[in-house]
Amino acid sequence: MRTxxxxxxxxxxxxxxxxxxxxxxxxxxxxxxxxVEPVELVFATSVSTPNLHPYNEVSxxxxxxxxxxxxxxxxxxxxxxVEPALAERWEYDGNILRFHLRENVLFHxxxxxxxxxxxxxxxxxxxxxxxxxxxxILDVTAVDDMTVELELTTPSDALLAALGGRYAYIVPxxxxxxxxxxxxxxxxxxxxxxxxxxxxxxRLVKNEDYWRADEVGVDVLTIVIVPDEASIAAGLRTxxxxxxxxxxxxxxxxxxGRAGITVFEETAARWDILDFFALDREPWNNxxxxxxxxxxxxxEAVMELAIGGRGTLxxxxxxxxxxxxxxxxxxxxxxxxxxAKQLLEESGVDTSGAFKLISIQGYGALNSGAEVIVDQLGExxxxxxxxxxxxxxWIDTFVNRNxxxxxxxxxxxxxxxxQLYFNHLHMxxxxxxxxxxxxxxxxxxxxxxxxxxxxxxxEEIYYELQRILVEEVPWIPLYSADFVGAHRNNVGNxxxxxxxxxxxxxxxxxxxx
Amino acid sequence: MAVxxxxxxxxxxxxxxxxxxLVFGLMNLIPGTVVSQLxxxxxxxxxxxxxxVEAFLGLDxxxxxxxxxxxxxxxxxxxxxSWRSRIPVVQLLLPRLAVxxxxxxxxxxxxxxxxxxxxxxxxxxxxxxxxDALVRVASLAVLSVPVFWMGSMFxxxxxxxxxxxxxxxxxxxxxxxxxxxxxxILPAxxxxxxGAATLVRMTxxxxxxxxxQNYIRTARSTGASEQRILLGHALPNxxxxxxTMAGLQFGxxxxxxxxxxxxxxxxxxxxxxxxxxxxRDYPVVQACxxxxxxxxxxxxxxxxxxYAYLDPRIKLGD
Numbered sequence: 001m002r003t004x005x006x007x008x009x010x011x012x013x014x015x016x017x018x019x020x021x022x023x024x025x026x027x028x029x030x031x032x033x034x035x036v037e038p039v040e041l042v043f044a045t046s047v048s049t050p051n052l053h054p055y056n057e058v059s060x061x062x063x064x065x066x067x068x069x070x071x072x073x074x075x076x077x078x079x080x081x082v083e084p085a086l087a088e089r090w091e092y093d094g095n096i097l098r099f100h101l102r103e104n105v106l107f108h109x110x111x112x113x114x115x116x117x118x119x120x121x122x123x124x125x126x127x128x129x130x131x132x133x134x135x136x137i138l139d140v141t142a143v144d145d146m147t148v149e150l151e152l153t154t155p156s157d158a159l160l161a162a163l164g165g166r167y168a169y170i171v172p173x174x175x176x177x178x179x180x181x182x183x184x185x186x187x188x189x190x191x192x193x194x195x196x197x198x199x200x201x202x203r204l205v206k207n208e209d210y211w212r213a214d215e216v217g218v219d220v221l222t223i224v225i226v227p228d229e230a231s232i233a234a235g236l237r238t239x240x241x242x243x244x245x246x247x248x249x250x251x252x253x254x255x256x257g258r259a260g261i262t263v264f265e266e267t268a269a270r271w272d273i274l275d276f277f278a279l280d281r282e283p284w285n286n287x288x289x290x291x292x293x294x295x296x297x298x299x300e301a302v303m304e305l306a307i308g309g310r311g312t313l314x315x316x317x318x319x320x321x322x323x324x325x326x327x328x329x330x331x332x333x334x335x336x337x338x339x340a341k342q343l344l345e346e347s348g349v350d351t352s353g354a355f356k357l358i359s360i361q362g363y364g365a366l367n368s369g370a371e372v373i374v375d376q377l378g379e380x381x382x383x384x385x386x387x388x389x390x391x392x393x394w395i396d397t398f399v400n401r402n403x404x405x406x407x408x409x410x411x412x413x414x415x416x417x418x419q420l421y422f423n424h425l426h427m428x429x430x431x432x433x434x435x436x437x438x439x440x441x442x443x444x445x446x447x448x449x450x451x452x453x454x455x456x457x458x459e460e461i462y463y464e465l466q467r468i469l470v471e472e473v474p475w476i477p478l479y480s481a482d483f484v485g486a487h488r489n490n491v492g493n494x495x496x497x498x499x500x501x502x503x504x505x506x507x508x509x510x511x512x513x
Numbered sequence: 514m515a516v517x518x519x520x521x522x523x524x525x526x527x528x529x530x531x532x533x534x535l536v537f538g539l540m541n542l543i544p545g546t547v548v549s550q551l552x553x554x555x556x557x558x559x560x561x562x563x564x565x566v567e568a569f570l571g572l573d574x575x576x577x578x579x580x581x582x583x584x585x586x587x588x589x590x591x592x593x594x595s596w597r598s599r600i601p602v603v604q605l606l607l608p609r610l611a612v613x614x615x616x617x618x619x620x621x622x623x624x625x626x627x628x629x630x631x632x633x634x635x636x637x638x639x640x641x642x643x644x645d646a647l648v649r650v651a652s653l654a655v656l657s658v659p660v661f662w663m664g665s666m667f668x669x670x671x672x673x674x675x676x677x678x679x680x681x682x683x684x685x686x687x688x689x690x691x692x693x694x695x696x697x698i699l700p701a702x703x704x705x706x707x708g709a710a711t712l713v714r715m716t717x718x719x720x721x722x723x724x725x726q727n728y729i730r731t732a733r734s735t736g737a738s739e740q741r742i743l744l745g746h747a748l749p750n751x752x753x754x755x756x757t758m759a760g761l762q763f764g765x766x767x768x769x770x771x772x773x774x775x776x777x778x779x780x781x782x783x784x785x786x787x788x789x790x791x792x793r794d795y796p797v798v799q800a801c802x803x804x805x806x807x808x809x810x811x812x813x814x815x816x817x818x819x820y821a822y823l824d825p826r827i828k829l830g831d
Contacts, residue, residue, distance in 0.1 A: 198782040400563075423557030
């Protein structure tokens with residue numbers, strides 16, 4: 001016994017001495033370290049991607065990271081236009097969209113990019129879970145080594161925008177069979193995968209053969225996953241982390257006003273809404289009831305409690321996306337309890353029973369917002385009970401169009417209004433009409449907007465659509481939550497694309513402290 | 514002894530199977546499946562697509578077929594592929610197991626040898642005086658605080674007051690011992706403190722009980738010094754129940770690691786398990802639970818054997 005005890009004490013002492021020494025040495029190294037080559041950007045987020053697969057993985061987290069490793073035929077501009085990427089130029093020829101590819105572009109494995117790779121990649125895209133974004137494509141063919149033609153149902157700028165991200169990444173022919181794209185990436189993008197530790201970090205090193213290599217800001221880009229966002233704030237303060245975007249905007253308060261740190265807030269193409277389902281039956285087919293609820297809700301109060309006011313009020317759709325109807329033009333977008341009571345009376349709906357409002361488990365902002373809505377509808381005389389539904393069950397019910405009441409809803413990441421509206425509101429077949437609205441006029445407008453390649457014309461169509469939406473109220477926009485985060489002041493060229501995808505990290509620079 | 518160990522191993526196998534059945538049942542009772550995370554609802558996914566994904570994962574089969582198929586694979590040494598990440602479960606699990614075991618081992622060391630036993634010894638030696646009161650109040654305070662809160666406070670205090678935060682990515686101690694220690698010392702201390710609080714109180718009580726025994730009185734009558742009596746006679750005997758407790762606490766530490774790993778961003782089995790549960794990634798959940806369960810069962814057998822070694826009066830296999 002005594003021997004055992006003595007051994008244990010010795011081990012402890014040795015361990016303590018070693019850890020103490022190591023700690024001191026580590027601290028000293030930290031104090032003395034100077035930023036020399038390679039320049040590294042450490043970007044933190046609490047959201048991890050399950051894998052890196054450009055065609056199979058559906059999470060926003062994967063889509064956000066893909067532009068760092070892959071290129072598309074076109075790239076998105078900050079105002080959701082498109083600019084040349086792997087395609088130097090393109091033209092419509094009737095229903096044919098012809099792409100002329102950029103010369104001398106190399107994949108990460110050193111092979112040159114040709115039209116065969118594009119045909120192979122777009123074939124994968126059309127088999128992916130995101131194929132719905134590219135449904136206008138009928139066929140893809142290689143005309144010659146550097147020219148690809150897409151046969152379309154109709155010329156479509158919505159499709160052109162869709163080809164700038166999400167799933168539309170170009171890999172070498174056979175890459176999905178020859179490599180495990182879940183844990184690595186073989187693209188033409190600005191960074192190569194050095195190490196992917198699922199749920200922990202993604203370390204990327206600069207691709208020196210990148211066709212815009214001169215513009216890439218850092219040699220190493222490390223994305224670290226820190227589940228507890230208070231720890232991200234701590235890392236920013238100590239300099240372990242250079243930049244971060246917070247999922248919980250309230251975390252920004254922990255670093256606000258700190259020397260050497262800048263807190264940023266950028267508008268985003270996403271929103272939280274109060275969504276009406278089962279519009280084909282009582283009571284939700286009653287437009288006066290929906291209007292009354294809309295007039296009873298104060299979106300500003302909801303936004304304040306749900307996301308600490310760090311967002312933008314929405315009229316038709318989020319202003320970060322082009323073609324948005326301003327908040328001021330929405331007739332029911334602000335609280336008017338007298339009007340709400342009048343509309344409710346006109347609706348003739350029996351309000352003696354309780355209404356059920358669904359919110360989604362794990363969505364803190366939605367759940368907080370739902371509480372405010374219940375209070376405000378209480379003043380209207382509606383007895384509303386909240387039911388928190390597990391996300392998987394909610395999605396299953398949603399996809400099968402089985403929701404029977406109104407629900408909080410949150411989504412975004414669009415790069416074109418078509419992606420926001422078409423599947424949601426277009427009648428079946430064509431769209432999914434998740435709310436069973438069966439609105440022919442809306443479906444026609446969506447078809448017209450999809451078939452146009454003139455942005456001004458499309459903008460007019462979407463304005464008209466939004467005027468119908470704010471009048472008929474199939475949903476009530478609550479707010480568009482901004483992207484909130486912070487970076488250290490030695491980080492330059494900082495920007496966040498309104499889609500939330502990490503396009504802009506390509507150009508970020510880091511100066512010595 | 515060998516028969517005893519064999520029998521315990523067989524019982525352990527049964528326990529592990531029961532554990533797997535329980536977890537499988539519970540996972541199936543939780544609403545929602547992984548399917549909803551494998552479709553892109555923004556792209557207009559249809560019910561037919563949902564059914565396709567379900568069939569691909571084998572979720573359309575009866576539960577007993579799913580379970581037996583998984584168990585057969587495990588017996589063949591195949592833990593399957595993560596439904597969510599499409600990465601083999603073994604590849605996900607093994608590197609994380611090293612992190613969790615290191616964390617639990619360091620915490621156990623801190624809770625028992627660094628804090629628990631010395632704290633109990635001090636409290637017993639200075640019974641009913643201020644050091645005793647201090648140790649008892651401190652241990653009670655630590656026991657009253659949730660481990661995740663303590664972890665968060667550690668991060669806040671160390672980053673705010675001292676301008677120090679642990680490294681963000683884990684490195685093996687063999688690769689860089691210093692970086693590894695800087696990452697592990699705070700979570701291990703936070704976790705170890707909770708374990709130490711129990712051990713302090715147990716060690717104190719155990720020593721006080723032993724100090725009242727006849728053989729201690731006999732030792733005193735021979736003129737032995739108090740130090741010799743305490744360290745030479747009382748402590749070794751008082752530590753026998755403490756060893757059992759310390760062993761059982763290792764299980765608690767493995768459980769606590771689930772929370773602490775999340776707070777300190779440690780890529781261990783606990784964090785993997787939490788992530789897999791939220792994603793309904795059954796193969797990963799089952800593998801994590803099975804691994805932790807088997808570890809605990811083996812540890813319990815080891816403690817029983819150690820107990821018999823420390824106390825010759827105990828005969829195993831009786």
